[in-house]
Amino acid sequence: MASPAPGSSSRASDERGGSGLVPLEEHRAAILRAVRPLPAREVAAVDALGLVLAEPVASRLDLPSFTNSAMDGYAVVAADLAEVPASLPVRGDIRAGATGEQRMAAGECWRIMTGAPVPAGADAIVPVELTDGGTTQVQVREQVEPGNAVRHQGEDLRVGDPLVPAGSLLLAHHLSAIVAAGVETVQAVPRPRLAVLTTGDELVPPGQPLAPGQIVDSNGPMLRALALCADVEVVAVEHVRDDDDLGAVVDRLAESADAVVTSGGVSAGAYEPVKDAYAGGDAVRFVSVAMQPGKPQGFGLVGGRGVPLFALPGNPVSSLVSFQEFVLPALRKLAGRSPELPVLHARVVDGWRSPAGRLQLARVRLARRDGELQVSASGGAGSHILGGLASAQAIAYVPAEQTRVEPGEVLAVRMLPGEIVPDE
Numbered sequence: 001m002a003s004p005a006p007g008s009s010s011r012a013s014d015e016r017g018g019s020g021l022v023p024l025e026e027h028r029a030a031i032l033r034a035v036r037p038l039p040a041r042e043v044a045a046v047d048a049l050g051l052v053l054a055e056p057v058a059s060r061l062d063l064p065s066f067t068n069s070a071m072d073g074y075a076v077v078a079a080d081l082a083e084v085p086a087s088l089p090v091r092g093d094i095r096a097g098a099t100g101e102q103r104m105a106a107g108e109c110w111r112i113m114t115g116a117p118v119p120a121g122a123d124a125i126v127p128v129e130l131t132d133g134g135t136t137q138v139q140v141r142e143q144v145e146p147g148n149a150v151r152h153q154g155e156d157l158r159v160g161d162p163l164v165p166a167g168s169l170l171l172a173h174h175l176s177a178i179v180a181a182g183v184e185t186v187q188a189v190p191r192p193r194l195a196v197l198t199t200g201d202e203l204v205p206p207g208q209p210l211a212p213g214q215i216v217d218s219n220g221p222m223l224r225a226l227a228l229c230a231d232v233e234v235v236a237v238e239h240v241r242d243d244d245d246l247g248a249v250v251d252r253l254a255e256s257a258d259a260v261v262t263s264g265g266v267s268a269g270a271y272e273p274v275k276d277a278y279a280g281g282d283a284v285r286f287v288s289v290a291m292q293p294g295k296p297q298g299f300g301l302v303g304g305r306g307v308p309l310f311a312l313p314g315n316p317v318s319s320l321v322s323f324q325e326f327v328l329p330a331l332r333k334l335a336g337r338s339p340e341l342p343v344l345h346a347r348v349v350d351g352w353r354s355p356a357g358r359l360q361l362a363r364v365r366l367a368r369r370d371g372e373l374q375v376s377a378s379g380g381a382g383s384h385i386l387g388g389l390a391s392a393q394a395i396a397y398v399p400a401e402q403t404r405v406e407p408g409e410v411l412a413v414r415m416l417p418g419e420i421v422p423d424e
């Protein structure tokens with residue numbers, strides 16, 4: 001049942017000398033070696049959702065910061081209820097938000113609301129349900145213990161208590177505690193900024209009429225959506241024509257982005273604007289990766305700040321899997337997160353073919369039957385098959401040495417961004 005980690009095929013590595021193909025894991029490792037987490041900066045706590053905390057956060061307040069009532073009712077001295085029913089004069093109301101300090105003596109009470117400060121001298125709250133609800137005089141039917149429904153100052157947190165450790169991914173439940181504890185700003189790794197650049201003279205923006213030979217630029221919106229799913233800020237989605245100065249456009253984008261992704265123009269044709277722009281230099285390296293789809297890949301550091309450039313193939317499915325395998329782990333590392341994404345295992349229902357010598361990233365559907373995940377192919381293997389992609393939920397990894405996937409075998413799979421593992 002043990003499948004190898006996706007992309008870690010030793011055969012592909014062994015065969016590289018002959019095939020010139022780089023194993024997927026090796027290309028990803030080279031990218032991750034070149035990418036460093038962005039420097040942490042001070043961020044308003046209320047804006048820190050989804051960021052990784054660079055320094056631990058400690059409480060700046062006692063929580064609760066004053067002793068208050070947990071229920072709507074009456075603040076009393078518990079000993080005054082030794083005999084019930086008991087009748088007590090009501091000195092007035094204390095509402096949540098009341099800022100004046102109230103006091104009381106034995107034998108009297110205050111009507112009090114949930115979250116309101118408990119008056120000095122009271123030691124318990126009688127819930128309104130145990131009374132007649134009187135506003136000047138109240139009849140209490142049952143006794144309560146001292147401390148009943150009282151939330152004491154500092155019982156949750158004391159000033160200086162550790163609250164969230166460094167390295168935590170800040171989610172809503174962390175932000176609630178951080179903000180409540182009086183912390184206004186945190187040191188966090190900022191959200192990476194990504195620029196997307198599509199290439200190809202055949203491309204037309206979505207929504208515009210198509211002349212014969214033209215297609216909709218779907219990679220621009222797809223790459224933007226993949227980045228948004230990864231909690232990345234997309235600062236530009238642009239398109240260049242084949243005779244534009246692509247290097248200059250990339251350098252401009254790299255001034256205000258932490259990573260740039262291009263699509264298309266990296267294979268073997270006569271017009272390969274991305275490859276051509278970096279030909280002859282060693283800033284961007286072009287390799288053939290032992291994967292299908294996604295074989296032609298480019299990566300390097302560009303612009304004055306050495307911003308990672310991912311030159312992805314233009315076929316839509318190739319672009320998608322390349323983003324998931326190379327760009328996403330790098331963006332996660334830039335954001336201070338672990339690059340790894342979870343892998344599941346699923347049993348094959350009906351088999352399919354797989355190319356020799358390349359790790360296949362098959363688009364698949366998943367179902368849970370008889371307590372196990374089952375996987376079946378969604379559309380053909382072609383890197384232009386968008387219908388099959390749209391009905392897929394996950395990518396299944398077929399090791400490079402396999403040319404057939406057999407029913408009953410177990411494959412490693414990863415969910416497509418945002419897809420949910422099916423239930424029984």
Ligand SMILES: Nc1nc2c(c(=O)[nH]1)N[C@H]1C(S)=C(S)[C@@H](COP(=O)(O)OP(=O)(O)OC[C@H]3O[C@@H](n4cnc5c(N)ncnc54)[C@H](O)[C@@H]3O)O[C@H]1N2
Nearest residue numbers: 198200217218219220264265266267268295313314315318
């Ligand atoms: N002689 C060879 N030809 C090809 C090889 C090869 O090794 N030798 N590799 C093939 C493989 S594998 C792939 S993948 C593609 C990669 O090509 P490019 O990255 O250069 O991409 P383009 O040629 O620009 O486009 C490929 C395909 O995708 C369509 N496309 C491009 N951009 C978009 C976009 N933004 N939205 C939607 N569709 C897009 C484009 O129209 C082409 O049909 O090369 C093979 N060829």
Ligand code: MOO
Nearest residue numbers: 293294295318383
């Ligand atoms: O690698 Mo291409 O992505 O096979 O179609």
